[in-house]
Amino acid sequence: MISKDVKQVEEKDIVAQNHEEDDVEEDDVVDDTPGAGGEPVEGDLETIVICYSEETKKKKKKKKPKKKKAQQSDPPRVGLSKIFTNGVYAEGEIQPYKDDNAWRTTSEEKRYDERMAMEDPEITYQSIRRAAEVHRQVRQSARKHIRPGMTMTEIANFIEDGSRALVEENGLESGIGFPTGLSLNHCAAHYTPNAGDTNVLQSGDVLKIDIGVHVKGRIVDSAFTLNFEPTYDTLIEAVKAATDTGIRESGIDVRLGEIGGAIQETMESYEVEVNGKIYPVKSIENLSGHSIGLYQIHGGKSVQLVKNDDQTKMEEGEYFAIETFGSTGRGRVVESGECSHYAKIIDAPRVPLRLTSAKSLLKSIGSNFGTLPFCRRYLDRVGETKYLLALNHLVQQGIVQDYPPLCDAKGSMTAQLEHTILLRPTVKEVISRGDDY
Numbered sequence: 001m002i003s004k005d006v007k008q009v010e011e012k013d014i015v016a017q018n019h020e021e022d023d024v025e026e027d028d029v030v031d032d033t034p035g036a037g038g039e040p041v042e043g044d045l046e047t048i049v050i051c052y053s054e055e056t057k058k059k060k061k062k063k064k065p066k067k068k069k070a071q072q073s074d075p076p077r078v079g080l081s082k083i084f085t086n087g088v089y090a091e092g093e094i095q096p097y098k099d100d101n102a103w104r105t106t107s108e109e110k111r112y113d114e115r116m117a118m119e120d121p122e123i124t125y126q127s128i129r130r131a132a133e134v135h136r137q138v139r140q141s142a143r144k145h146i147r148p149g150m151t152m153t154e155i156a157n158f159i160e161d162g163s164r165a166l167v168e169e170n171g172l173e174s175g176i177g178f179p180t181g182l183s184l185n186h187c188a189a190h191y192t193p194n195a196g197d198t199n200v201l202q203s204g205d206v207l208k209i210d211i212g213v214h215v216k217g218r219i220v221d222s223a224f225t226l227n228f229e230p231t232y233d234t235l236i237e238a239v240k241a242a243t244d245t246g247i248r249e250s251g252i253d254v255r256l257g258e259i260g261g262a263i264q265e266t267m268e269s270y271e272v273e274v275n276g277k278i279y280p281v282k283s284i285e286n287l288s289g290h291s292i293g294l295y296q297i298h299g300g301k302s303v304q305l306v307k308n309d310d311q312t313k314m315e316e317g318e319y320f321a322i323e324t325f326g327s328t329g330r331g332r333v334v335e336s337g338e339c340s341h342y343a344k345i346i347d348a349p350r351v352p353l354r355l356t357s358a359k360s361l362l363k364s365i366g367s368n369f370g371t372l373p374f375c376r377r378y379l380d381r382v383g384e385t386k387y388l389l390a391l392n393h394l395v396q397q398g399i400v401q402d403y404p405p406l407c408d409a410k411g412s413m414t415a416q417l418e419h420t421i422l423l424r425p426t427v428k429e430v431i432s433r434g435d436d437y
Helices: 002-018 025-031 042-059 099-106 108-119 126-145 152-167 230-249 256-267 356-368 376-381 388-396
Strands: 093-096 174-184 187-189 206-215 218-227 271-274 277-280 288-292 302-304 319-327 341-344 400-403 414-423 427-430
Touching: 126 152, 126 206, 126 218, 126 414, 152 174, 152 206, 174 218, 174 341, 174 376, 187 206, 187 319, 187 414, 206 230, 206 414, 218 230, 218 319, 230 256, 230 271, 230 319, 230 414, 256 302, 256 319, 341 356, 356 376, 356 388, 388 400
Parallel strands: none
Antiparallel strands: 093 427, 174 187, 174 206, 206 218, 218 414, 271 277, 288 302, 288 319, 319 414, 341 400, 414 427
8 A cells, every 4th residue: 555655656756847837736746745855755655654544543532331221239229310310210000090080091181280290399200109119129129038037127127228228318308118017927017126026937927018118208108918838828819809909999089988898898708728727808997098198107098998988088199008908817906015116296296395315305206207107226226225215205295106016816817918009180000019019
């Protein structure tokens, strides 16, 4: 390539000498040729070609390596903002309204209302959907990792460490929605281990796992039941079917008492055989689902699990925890065992506190949990010590509500399944639905 260029330059030089009377264009060619007096010099031309080649390489922009999308770890500990970088989270299962509300699905007015809701940072569905995505990933990991032989404290820490990491816990902005429920066997609800708890999960246990996650006060409340041998599979099937019934029957303007009747009918169509004996599955009559308010796990409306005359209606924009409990026992729970769950009452009376320690504890509860439920382990975690006297005083004064474990008859088994739903203007969204349940 280089020797060919030199030959071309020499030919141009000869043409210039034969046409000296002509003006200059050929001379320009000669003058621009490397070498003294227009004489071509091979070495110089070679240098130019090499320099030009190197300069071209420099000018070419280096391609930046593409950033790899963050992947979730196992167990999950990567914050969701690193994975969902655009801040948009998947919606839950969509169910159309039926009967008198079927028109909402195609209503332009209601679609407009939804668009306005999404643009309002106080109402936007992205907060609850982010919490739901945390819930799905944490619980799916829990289902894979929890095994007999683990202590209740180990299970609680495994779940809560995952929830805190994925939701990127930040004071009252985002974090755990309530203490992780790990109620065993005849105990249906409101048990989580206190410090020093020595309970160990056994292969024959039926474990209810109730997990809460919140973002900006929007709480996802969803629960499932684990067992490790098939005796109570049918009991778990019963609560799943009953909860699905409750979700299907829920909707704007639906009366709460009617939903309870549908839940009971589904639940009590099941029976469980244990060691050759048949036990009917009963809806636990004094437990219920509930509406969910902002930073308020029990929003004021209850969805009972048995038929009743409650004429209260569900309303547009409300969040509900549709949960059902089935039992092989009497179908009624009582308070039993050491209390672990507490919550500051939203409209608590202003009363003088005679204990200085109670004043200090109330301030700590307010700054760390607000009106979100908490447990003794959470008080330990924020550095509170020797607080039981002060905590009991706050309960006695009606400022803090205690929630002791709720249990059916010993020897019976209970199961639970729960989802959070949102009554959007156009459709019903099962926020917490996942591939697992």
